[in-house]
Amino acid sequence: MYDLSMRPFKHPPVSEFVLERLLYALSDPVRLKIVRRLATLGEASCGELDGGRPKSTMSHHFRILRDVGLVNTQTVGTTHMNSLRKDDVDSRFPGLLEAILSQPE
Amino acid sequence: MYDLSMRPFKHPPVSEFVLERLLYALSDPVRLKIVRRLATLGEASCGELDGGRPKSTMSHHFRILRDVGLVNTQTVGTTHMNSLRKDDVDSRFPGLLEAILSQPE
Protein backbone atom coordinates (compact mmCIF):
# COMPACT_ATOMS: atom_id res chain seq x y z
CA MET A 1 0.00 0.00 0.00
CA TYR A 2 2.96 2.27 -0.42
CA ASP A 3 3.41 4.61 -3.32
CA LEU A 4 6.90 5.37 -4.43
CA SER A 5 6.01 8.59 -6.17
CA MET A 6 3.65 9.85 -3.51
CA ARG A 7 5.93 8.96 -0.62
CA PRO A 8 9.39 10.22 -1.30
CA PHE A 9 12.02 9.34 1.23
CA LYS A 10 12.19 11.24 4.41
CA HIS A 11 15.42 13.13 4.81
CA PRO A 12 15.94 14.76 8.18
CA PRO A 13 16.79 18.46 8.30
CA VAL A 14 20.29 19.38 9.38
CA SER A 15 18.99 20.57 12.72
CA GLU A 16 18.02 17.00 13.58
CA PHE A 17 21.39 15.45 12.89
CA VAL A 18 22.78 13.66 15.93
CA LEU A 19 26.48 12.97 16.27
CA GLU A 20 26.13 9.64 18.01
CA ARG A 21 23.70 8.33 15.43
CA LEU A 22 25.94 9.42 12.63
CA LEU A 23 28.90 7.64 14.18
CA TYR A 24 26.79 4.57 14.66
CA ALA A 25 25.70 4.57 11.04
CA LEU A 26 29.31 4.72 9.95
CA SER A 27 30.44 2.00 12.34
CA ASP A 28 29.02 -0.71 10.12
CA PRO A 29 31.51 -1.92 7.52
CA VAL A 30 28.87 -2.24 4.82
CA ARG A 31 27.58 1.25 5.40
CA LEU A 32 30.99 2.82 5.70
CA LYS A 33 31.92 1.32 2.37
CA ILE A 34 28.75 2.68 0.80
CA VAL A 35 29.58 6.14 2.06
CA ARG A 36 33.16 5.83 0.88
CA ARG A 37 32.08 4.88 -2.59
CA LEU A 38 29.51 7.64 -2.73
CA ALA A 39 32.20 10.08 -1.75
CA THR A 40 34.28 9.11 -4.75
CA LEU A 41 31.51 8.38 -7.24
CA GLY A 42 29.40 11.39 -6.40
CA GLU A 43 26.26 9.40 -6.83
CA ALA A 44 25.19 5.84 -7.44
CA SER A 45 22.15 3.62 -7.53
CA CYS A 46 21.56 1.05 -4.82
CA GLY A 47 22.37 -1.78 -7.17
CA GLU A 48 25.77 -0.36 -8.01
CA LEU A 49 26.80 -0.53 -4.39
CA ASP A 50 25.67 -3.94 -3.25
CA GLY A 51 28.59 -6.27 -2.88
CA GLY A 52 26.51 -9.18 -4.06
CA ARG A 53 24.30 -8.73 -1.04
CA PRO A 54 20.55 -9.17 -1.24
CA LYS A 55 18.50 -6.12 -2.11
CA SER A 56 16.61 -6.19 1.15
CA THR A 57 19.83 -6.01 3.09
CA MET A 58 21.05 -3.06 1.09
CA SER A 59 17.73 -1.34 1.37
CA HIS A 60 18.03 -1.63 5.14
CA HIS A 61 21.45 -0.01 5.18
CA PHE A 62 20.44 2.78 2.85
CA ARG A 63 17.51 3.58 5.04
CA ILE A 64 19.75 3.96 8.07
CA LEU A 65 22.12 6.19 6.14
CA ARG A 66 19.18 8.31 5.04
CA ASP A 67 17.69 8.41 8.52
CA VAL A 68 20.81 9.88 10.08
CA GLY A 69 21.20 12.41 7.29
CA LEU A 70 24.24 11.03 5.55
CA VAL A 71 22.62 10.08 2.28
CA ASN A 72 20.12 11.66 -0.05
CA THR A 73 18.02 9.39 -2.21
CA GLN A 74 15.92 10.50 -5.13
CA THR A 75 13.87 8.46 -7.51
CA VAL A 76 14.96 8.57 -11.12
CA GLY A 77 12.85 6.29 -13.24
CA THR A 78 12.98 2.91 -11.60
CA THR A 79 16.28 3.48 -9.88
CA HIS A 80 17.10 5.32 -6.69
CA MET A 81 19.98 7.67 -6.99
CA ASN A 82 21.97 8.13 -3.82
CA SER A 83 24.42 10.85 -2.97
CA LEU A 84 26.22 12.08 0.11
CA ARG A 85 24.70 15.04 1.89
CA LYS A 86 28.20 16.35 2.26
CA ASP A 87 27.38 20.03 2.57
CA ASP A 88 24.66 19.34 5.10
CA VAL A 89 26.86 17.13 7.21
CA ASP A 90 29.72 19.59 6.95
CA SER A 91 27.54 22.46 8.05
CA ARG A 92 26.44 20.58 11.14
CA PHE A 93 29.66 18.70 11.90
CA PRO A 94 32.54 20.60 10.32
CA GLY A 95 35.47 18.42 9.41
CA LEU A 96 33.92 15.23 10.65
CA LEU A 97 33.17 13.50 7.37
CA GLU A 98 36.51 14.46 5.93
CA ALA A 99 38.30 13.17 9.02
CA ILE A 100 36.56 9.83 8.82
CA LEU A 101 36.67 9.26 5.08
CA SER A 102 40.31 10.28 4.78
CA GLN A 103 41.33 7.43 7.05
CA PRO A 104 42.98 4.49 5.34
CA GLU A 105 40.72 1.60 4.60
CA MET B 1 39.70 -16.48 39.85
CA TYR B 2 41.03 -13.29 38.37
CA ASP B 3 43.98 -11.43 39.74
CA LEU B 4 44.03 -7.70 39.32
CA SER B 5 47.76 -7.37 39.75
CA MET B 6 48.71 -10.38 37.66
CA ARG B 7 46.26 -9.62 34.87
CA PRO B 8 46.60 -6.00 33.91
CA PHE B 9 44.18 -4.80 31.30
CA LYS B 10 44.79 -5.67 27.74
CA HIS B 11 45.40 -2.65 25.61
CA PRO B 12 45.60 -3.34 21.90
CA PRO B 13 48.62 -2.07 19.98
CA VAL B 14 48.02 0.76 17.55
CA SER B 15 48.38 -1.62 14.64
CA GLU B 16 45.21 -3.38 15.73
CA PHE B 17 43.02 -0.31 15.88
CA VAL B 18 40.00 -0.62 13.62
CA LEU B 19 38.17 2.45 12.42
CA GLU B 20 34.71 0.92 12.47
CA ARG B 21 35.12 -0.37 15.99
CA LEU B 22 36.33 2.98 17.17
CA LEU B 23 33.34 4.72 15.63
CA TYR B 24 31.09 2.16 17.22
CA ALA B 25 32.60 2.71 20.64
CA LEU B 26 32.00 6.43 20.32
CA SER B 27 28.44 6.03 19.06
CA ASP B 28 27.16 5.28 22.55
CA PRO B 29 26.18 8.41 24.47
CA VAL B 30 27.58 7.14 27.74
CA ARG B 31 30.91 6.26 26.20
CA LEU B 32 31.18 9.42 24.16
CA LYS B 33 30.68 11.43 27.31
CA ILE B 34 33.35 9.43 29.11
CA VAL B 35 35.78 10.17 26.32
CA ARG B 36 34.82 13.84 26.27
CA ARG B 37 35.44 14.16 29.97
CA LEU B 38 38.73 12.31 29.76
CA ALA B 39 39.78 14.69 27.02
CA THR B 40 39.28 17.64 29.31
CA LEU B 41 40.27 16.10 32.61
CA GLY B 42 43.33 14.30 31.34
CA GLU B 43 42.64 11.36 33.55
CA ALA B 44 39.98 10.13 35.90
CA SER B 45 38.93 7.11 37.88
CA CYS B 46 35.91 5.07 36.88
CA GLY B 47 33.92 6.38 39.78
CA GLU B 48 34.46 9.97 38.80
CA LEU B 49 32.80 9.37 35.47
CA ASP B 50 29.70 7.40 36.31
CA GLY B 51 26.63 9.53 36.08
CA GLY B 52 25.05 7.73 38.98
CA ARG B 53 25.12 4.56 36.94
CA PRO B 54 25.92 1.20 38.51
CA LYS B 55 29.53 0.18 38.60
CA SER B 56 28.93 -2.89 36.48
CA THR B 57 27.50 -0.78 33.73
CA MET B 58 30.44 1.55 33.76
CA SER B 59 32.87 -1.30 33.87
CA HIS B 60 31.26 -2.63 30.72
CA HIS B 61 31.70 0.66 28.89
CA PHE B 62 35.27 1.13 30.02
CA ARG B 63 36.12 -2.30 28.77
CA ILE B 64 34.80 -1.48 25.34
CA LEU B 65 36.73 1.78 25.26
CA ARG B 66 39.86 -0.10 26.26
CA ASP B 67 39.28 -2.86 23.73
CA VAL B 68 39.13 -0.49 20.79
CA GLY B 69 42.20 1.39 21.96
CA LEU B 70 40.61 4.65 23.04
CA VAL B 71 41.33 4.41 26.72
CA ASN B 72 44.26 3.38 28.84
CA THR B 73 43.58 2.03 32.30
CA GLN B 74 46.16 1.53 34.97
CA THR B 75 45.74 0.36 38.51
CA VAL B 76 46.69 2.84 41.17
CA GLY B 77 45.98 1.50 44.58
CA THR B 78 42.37 0.41 44.57
CA THR B 79 41.35 2.76 41.83
CA HIS B 80 41.67 2.46 38.11
CA MET B 81 43.01 5.52 36.45
CA ASN B 82 41.80 6.08 32.93
CA SER B 83 43.21 8.32 30.26
CA LEU B 84 42.75 8.84 26.56
CA ARG B 85 45.27 7.18 24.29
CA LYS B 86 45.27 10.37 22.29
CA ASP B 87 48.69 10.04 20.75
CA ASP B 88 48.08 6.45 19.77
CA VAL B 89 44.73 7.21 18.20
CA ASP B 90 46.16 10.25 16.46
CA SER B 91 49.02 8.28 15.04
CA ARG B 92 46.68 5.73 13.56
CA PHE B 93 43.77 7.99 12.66
CA PRO B 94 45.12 11.52 12.27
CA GLY B 95 42.59 14.21 13.00
CA LEU B 96 39.77 11.81 13.80
CA LEU B 97 39.53 12.25 17.54
CA GLU B 98 39.86 15.99 17.27
CA ALA B 99 37.16 16.11 14.61
CA ILE B 100 34.76 14.13 16.75
CA LEU B 101 35.42 15.72 20.12
CA SER B 102 35.34 19.25 18.76
CA GLN B 103 31.73 18.79 17.70
CA PRO B 104 29.14 20.54 19.83
CA GLU B 105 27.49 18.40 22.41
Added chain:
DNA sequence: CCCATAGTTCGAATATTATCGAACTTAAGT
Protein backbone atom coordinates in the same frame (compact mmCIF):
# COMPACT_ATOMS: atom_id res chain seq x y z
C1' DC C 1 -0.78 -5.14 -21.89
C1' DC C 2 2.89 -8.00 -20.30
C1' DC C 3 7.29 -8.33 -18.51
C1' DA C 4 11.65 -7.24 -16.58
C1' DT C 5 14.10 -4.05 -13.55
C1' DA C 6 14.98 -1.68 -9.23
C1' DG C 7 14.11 -1.28 -4.92
C1' DT C 8 10.94 -1.29 -0.76
C1' DT C 9 8.39 -3.57 3.00
C1' DC C 10 7.21 -7.44 5.91
C1' DG C 11 8.29 -11.20 8.78
C1' DA C 12 11.26 -14.11 11.17
C1' DA C 13 15.57 -15.97 12.73
C1' DT C 14 19.87 -14.89 14.65
C1' DA C 15 23.17 -12.22 16.89
C1' DT C 16 24.75 -8.20 19.62
C1' DT C 17 24.27 -4.99 23.05
C1' DA C 18 22.99 -2.42 27.14
C1' DT C 19 21.75 -2.56 31.81
C1' DC C 20 21.98 -3.97 36.38
C1' DG C 21 22.09 -6.92 40.71
C1' DA C 22 24.94 -10.14 43.11
C1' DA C 23 29.14 -12.20 44.22
C1' DC C 24 33.91 -11.52 44.15
C1' DT C 25 38.78 -9.54 44.48
C1' DT C 26 42.41 -6.46 45.59
C1' DA C 27 44.45 -2.61 48.07
C1' DA C 28 44.42 0.31 51.85
C1' DG C 29 43.13 1.86 56.27
C1' DT C 30 42.02 0.95 61.29
Added chain:
DNA sequence: ACTTAAGTTCGATAATATTCGAACTATGGG
Protein backbone atom coordinates in the same frame (compact mmCIF):
# COMPACT_ATOMS: atom_id res chain seq x y z
C1' DA D 1 42.40 -9.43 61.17
C1' DC D 2 38.35 -6.79 59.81
C1' DT D 3 36.32 -3.47 57.07
C1' DT D 4 35.70 -0.27 53.46
C1' DA D 5 36.39 1.40 48.82
C1' DA D 6 36.79 0.57 43.91
C1' DG D 7 36.01 -2.14 40.17
C1' DT D 8 35.57 -6.48 37.82
C1' DT D 9 33.07 -10.66 36.45
C1' DC D 10 29.00 -13.47 36.02
C1' DG D 11 24.29 -14.22 34.81
C1' DA D 12 20.00 -12.88 33.30
C1' DT D 13 16.86 -9.89 30.89
C1' DA D 14 15.35 -6.78 27.64
C1' DA D 15 16.14 -4.03 23.78
C1' DT D 16 18.27 -3.50 19.10
C1' DA D 17 20.46 -4.91 14.94
C1' DT D 18 21.72 -7.70 10.97
C1' DT D 19 20.50 -10.69 7.48
C1' DC D 20 17.67 -12.52 4.06
C1' DG D 21 13.62 -14.65 1.57
C1' DA D 22 9.13 -13.61 -0.07
C1' DA D 23 5.64 -10.60 -1.49
C1' DC D 24 4.89 -6.20 -3.30
C1' DT D 25 5.07 -1.77 -6.30
C1' DA D 26 6.37 1.75 -9.74
C1' DT D 27 8.58 2.72 -13.93
C1' DG D 28 9.89 1.89 -18.56
C1' DG D 29 10.29 -0.95 -22.70
C1' DG D 30 8.62 -4.10 -26.34
